[in-house]
Amino acid sequence: MKNWYFFREAMKSFRTTGSITSSSKALIKKLVEPLPTHRPLVIVELGPGDGCVTHAILKKVHSGSSVTAFEINTVFVEKLSVIQDSRLRVLSVGAERLTDYFEAGTVDYVVSSLPLSMIPKEIKEAILKQSQLVLRPGGRFLQFQYALQDYGLLKDYFNRVSVSFTMANFPPAFIYSCSLSMV
Template identity: 25%
Template sequence: MERRSVKQKAARLFGQWGVFFKGFLEHPKMVGSIIPSSRFTISKMLSRVKWDECKVFVEYGPGVGTFCQPVLDRLPRDGQLIVIDTNPLYIDYLKKHFRDSRFSAVLGSAADVEEIVRAHGHQNADYVLSGLPFSTLPKGVGPAIAAATYRVIRPGGAFLVYQFSAKARDFMAPHFERIDNGFEPLNVLPCQLFWGWKEPAA
């Protein structure tokens, strides 16, 4: 029984990595890394979320769901996690893997986040997480995503971004009043962390 359990865990692990790697090979400019984020990056990135005030959490480019379970573990019972990806390979994998009623996987563009959030019965998102490689996205897509993200986030919410390059901050700066910086060395590769806050109205 124990041996079978180990084999099952190994199969799930390599299956997940296999899907992730295949997605990277198919769309290298749309996937931020060849390796999923480390648990240290996940923990630090989510540490500033006020979970008791979070009802709608959105993630761009979830890949094989490295952040999904940690978010669901923290999300209130009446919350919702909406993930958006342009790769049907990842969306199909996520729909099969996550059976939580609070989870929704959408095949689409992050630039359409406002329409996607409204289609799920909400006007705003509390937090939006992104690992998209802004600097390698097609021309105009990065700025469009940053602008739409600012509009969809409620006052007091935040845009959480993790990147290998600090250039992601340049896309956030025109919209977010305050941007906190962080760094996580225990990741392959070490990555920059940003929290862009949409300040409450005066």
């Protein structure tokens, strides 16, 4: 298996990893599709894991962008730390501490691979509330999930939530794009 250490980490801590393998190229492409390329962006990544989404973000976005990744698994943090890109900052910190690092209205995109359905309700709500707070007007929260069970919760925090789907992942996944305004 190409990413055997992802599988190993999933076996050690499935409740926080939330999957047995990293996301497919097709899913990652859909997840990062909304990121504009023509201007510098402030991006937060939640749950980067082995960095498969991180690499796609860095490859796509403007050279003046910054990407701050929040990851709680220290094995993944070590792997992410070897990525040579001055735009990337890796924090060995839970996503529920987002507002310790970002002021309100300062982030363009939050890109999340967090296994929301497995995260305790109070932590999940803290993450969504803080994501909502740090986003600029017009900013977006991008998230994939394997089921639609958190759709209602996302609607509580973002007044516009659209969903797309891909079969080209194991398991097939829904991709949310959430924003605070109608733009």
